[in-house]
Amino acid sequence: MASPAMYRTALRRTARTATPSQWIRYASSGGEPQPRRPLRILPLMAGAVLVGAGVGGFWAYKTYPQLSKQKYHDQIPTQAVKAEILLEKPRKKSKSKEDANELISPQHVQVKHSHEHPGVYAWGSNVGKVAAPDSKEANIKTPRRIPYFDGQILRDLKLERDFGVAVNEKGDLVQWGVGFNRDAPTPEVTLRGKDLAKVAVSRDRVIALSSNGQVYSIPVAKADQAFAENTPNSQTSWSIWSGTPLHTQHYRTLKPANLGWNEQVVDIKSGLEHCLMLTSNGRVFSAASSTEEFPSRGQLGVPGLTWANRPAGPYDQPHEVGGLRGFQVKEIATGDYHSLVLDNEGRIFSFGDNTVGQLGFKPDLTTTHIDTPSLLPVNQLYAGTNLVPKVTYIAAGGLNSFFTVDATKTQSPSGSEVMPASELGKVVVETWACGSGIHGELGTGKWLHVSSAPSKVKALSDLYEYDEASNTLSPIRVKEIVVGSTHVCAVLDTVHDSSTGSSGKEDPQFGNDVLFWGGNECYQLGTGKRNNVNVPVYIGALDGDSVVAERLDSELGRNRLQIAPRARVNLLEREGKARQVEVEQRVECGRLISAVYSAV
Template sequence: MLANRVRQPAAQFTRHLRPTLATGRSLNAPWRRLASGKAKQTPSNWITTSLGVAVAGTAGFLGYSYLTSNWKDTWIDSQLPKNEVVDINDLRADFIQEKRSLKSPGVYTWGSNEYKVVDPGSKDTDVKIPRRFKYFNGQVLRDFKVDEKSGAAITENGDLVQWGKGFSETEFKPSETLTGKNLISLALSESRLIALSSDGNIYSVPISKSEQTSGPKARESSWVPFWGGKSALSYRILKPALKLGEKVTTICGGQEHVVMLTSSGRVFTAASSTEKYPSLGQLGVPGLTWSTRPSGPADQCHEVTTLKGSKVTQIASGDYHSLALTKDGRLFAWGDNSFGQLGVEFEPSAAFKDTPFTLPAEKYYRKAFYSPTITSVAAGGATTFFTVDSKRILGSEEDATKVRDLGTVTAETWSCGRGIWGTLGAGKWIHIQDSPTKVKDLSGLGEYDEKMKQLAPIRLRHMSVGTNHVAAVLDNKTTISAKNTNSLDKSKDFGYEVFWWGGNEHFQLGTGKRSNQSRPTHIKAPSESKKPEPEARLQIMPRHKGPVGKRTMSMEQRVECGRHVSAIYSAV
C-alpha cells in the first residue's frame, strides 16, 4: 500500500511530461536554436538520457519527501473525507434515513392493502416495500396500531384517528374520531379499540364508524357547572377497582381481551369484543366463563389475583393468551396453549390454562454454571418471546482462576408457539413449539463499550409481534463518538439495527418478495426518489431533535407489526 502511494506522484509527473516528449515542441525548441543543422533534425542521445535522469531524480525526490516530510499527511488528508457536519440533503446511503427523519417525520406502511389500511388512496391489494403514508406527513404520533382491516393512531395532541374498511366501507380514509381525551396508547381487538388516556381512563370504542354513530352515547361532564351533554360518539369506560392514587399506565390486547397494568404493579383484564366473550382462559381468572361471570357489565374488569404480592413491570398478549413479567424476573403465563405459546407442554385435553403459572427459565440453563433472569416479554398471534440475561457463575467444583468468563452476562432471546410461517425466528418451520427455543441470531450479541472499556451485551430495545411476523430492534450503540448529541445533523450517528422475519404472504416483511423468512433478516431502507439511490439497510432512528412544522421537537422512530401489516412511525 505504501509503495503504491510512493509511486503515484512519480507516475502523475510522467503523464504530464508525455505530450511534450512525444511532440518535442516545448522541450526541444531551445535546443534547436543552439545546435547545428544536423541536430535540428534528430535530437542527440545525451539529451534523451538527460531527460530520463531528470525525471527519475524528480520522482526519487518526491518519494523521499513523501516519506520524510509532512507531504505524506497533506496527501492523505486531501484524499480522505473530513469529519464534517452532515448535510441533510445528502442522499449517501449512510445518511438517507437521517435526512428523511430530519426533514419530514412521518409514517411508512406496507403489507396487505385489501382493506385500504396501508395506503387508502391506492388500488394496490398488497404493498411490497415500505411506502410513506401521506396523511401523516410531517406528524409525530403518540401511538400507532395497524390490523389487516383497520388502523388507528393517536396524534401529538392526544386525539384518535381511524381508517380502513374495517372502520368504514365508504369513508375509509383517515378521520378523527375520539378527541379531547388526551390519549396516550392503543390496543386493537377483533371489533373494538381500547384507548388509554394520560389520566388513566380507559375507553372502549367500536372500531366500526356506524356503531360509533348508532350505539349508546355516554353522558360527559364539563368544567362549566350544569353544562354536560352526551358524547359525540359511542364508547364505554372500563373501570378497574383501583386504590387511592393508583392508575392504569399500560395496556395491551388480543382478539377478545385487554390486559391492564397499574402504577402499583397490579394486573387487570377485561373482555374487549362486542360479540365474543373470552373463553380460552386469557382473562386469568380461574373458572371464569360467560355463564359464570359475575353480575354487571360483560366488559367489567377483573383483577388477576394469582399475581397478588408480585410487582408486575411488563405485560404482553397474543390473540388468546397473556403474560406478565415481575420486577424480580418471574414470567407468568395464562390463556390458550394450542400451539405451545405458553411455553409448556401442549395437552389436548386441556388446551388452555386459566390460572397464571410461572415459566421456569432455569430449566433451559445449566443451573450449576448460569444464573438466568428474564428481562422482557413480547407476544402476538400464537407466539411468545422473552429475553434472558444469563450470568456465568462459579460451579461447585470449579477453580475461579481458571474460569475466564466468570461474571459475564449474555443476553439471549427465546421463543415458543406457532412457527409454521417461521415466526419463531429460530430457523424452524414447525406447527407447535411448546418448549422455548433459542433465537440464535438475536442471542449472544455484544459490542465494545468505550466508556466501560469492556465488551457489553446487546439486548433487544423493542419487539413487535404480529399475527405471523415479527420485528425486533436491537439496543445497539448509535454513535461512535464519546459524546451523544441530540441532533442527527451534527453527528455521525447511525440507527438501531432492526430485523424482520416470519410470514410474508402479503409482503409484510418489506423484502419485496413473498417468501417467508424463518430467521431474522435486514430489509432495505425505503426509497422516495424516482432517481436511483444508494442501497441502504433499514435502521430505526434513535431519539433526536428535528423540525415539525415551525417547531423543533424530540422524536424517535418505532416499529409496529399487525395482522399482515407493518409500519414504522415517528413518535413523540
C-alpha cells in the first residue's frame, strides 16, 4: 500500500508529464502507476470510463484541501514583507478658459499673437527692397515679417514697389527701399518732431499730415532731401520747374488758403500726380503732389487748370474744389489719375481720368476726362426696385473705384408689389466697383478692360450673420476697401469685432475677415501662387512665429487670415516693462505689394 507522500509525488509528476489518457488510467487505478499501453475506447467500456472518472473526482475532492493546505504552509515567509506604498498619479488638470479658446478658435490664436507680437508683414514684389529689405528675392510669395518693425505699432503705412513709408508711434517719418536709398535701402527715420498722423504717396513725393493739421510734402529720394537741405535761402520751397532751389528744409508745406476759424486739414489722399485735402468744415482742396508731372487729367477738380495757366506762386499750392462748395464732404479717395468725394447725404462726386470708366460713367473717346465734380447717379442702379440707396463708403486706387451702399426696403411707388410689414425698413448692404478689370480687380468674376457702369461685387453684397447680442440677423458691412495698382483687399466688419461689445473678455476672440482679389503677377495676393483672381478669396494666416504655426490648424478653410480688431492690450517693451495701449491690425495694398501692420 503506497503512502500519502508517494501519492503526492506521483500526482505532481503526472500533472507535469501525463497525457489526458494517462490521467484517466491513473485515477481509475486508485493512484497506482500503470504500464503505458494504447487506450481503446469501445462502446462497452464507456460506462467503466465514466465510473473511473467519478472515482477520480471523489479522490481529488477529498485530497485537494490537504494538498492546498500543505502548499500554503510551504509558502509562508519567515519574516513579514514590508508593504509597498503606491502613490496616486497626479490627476489631469482641467483646461483653462484660454486653452479652451485656443482649441475652439484658430482665429483666437491669430488675434492673441498679433497683440503680443506687433509688427509688419509684407509680401509681393521685392525688386525695390520694400517687402524684405535684407533679401535678394525678387518676390516674396507669402507674408513675412520686416524685422525692423518687430515690436512696433505704427500710425500709418504706405507701400510702393520701389519705396515704403511709415509713421511710427512717436509721429516720426520712416522711409526705406531703393527708391529712397539705393545704397542702403533699410528703414531710416527721415523726419522727426512733426507729430505726423497720416501719410499718402505720389510718384516721387510723400504727403504727410500732422496731428495739428499741417501738411508736408517730402521727396521720396534721400538724395533730393540732402540737396534741398544744402540750399542757401529759406524763403520759398524748391521746384524743379523754376530751377531755383530756395529752401533749407527737405520738405515743403502745403497750406490751403482762407481756412475758417479752427478749421484744419483732417485727411489726405494722393494719386500719382495730385493729392486731395479734407478740412474739418467739410471742404476739399487739391494740389500737385509730384515734381515730375503737373496734374493734367482733371483730377484736381478745377476746370481748365493746367501747368500753363496755373496761378502765380508755388506750383503745388492748394486749390479749393469750387464745384463742391455747399456740400458737407466726409470722405475723399484718389486713384492714379482720378478723385472721389462722398458727402454726408450719401452722394458721390467723381472727377479726373475716365478712360476705363473709373469715374462710374461710360467712357467717351472724345472726352477722356472730367475736370468738374460730377454727381454719380447711384439711384439709377436701383431703378425698378423697392430699395432706396445711400452711399456709405468710398475707396479708389490705380484705375478703379469702389463704393458701398445701404439700400433700405420700402413700398413700391407703383403699388404693384406689396412689401410685408416685417420687411419694411430692412437694410441691404451692397458693394459696387467700376474701372478696369483686366487683372480681375473688379471682383465680379469677369475680366473686363473697361466698365460702362458700376458693377455689383456679389461676393461682398447681401451678406448676413447672426448677432447673439440682439438675436437677429445683421448685415455684414465692409469696414474698409484698400485698392492697390492692380489688386484689392476688403476688410469685413463682423459682429465678432470686440469694439461692438458683443464678446466678453474671456470668450474666444475673432478678428475681421480679409479677402483679396485682382492681379497677382508678383504674388501680392498672398495666396502663394501667381495666377490672377477675379473674385474675392481668403488667404492663409500670417506666417508669423513658428510656435503659432504649430498651434494653428493647417487647413485654409479654418485657418483663414483674420486681422485683430481694436482692443486695449498690455504691450511688453524691450526693457521688460508693460504699458497699456489701444492697437489693431490694418491692411495696405500698394503697387504690386501688400502688407498687414499693427496700428495704434
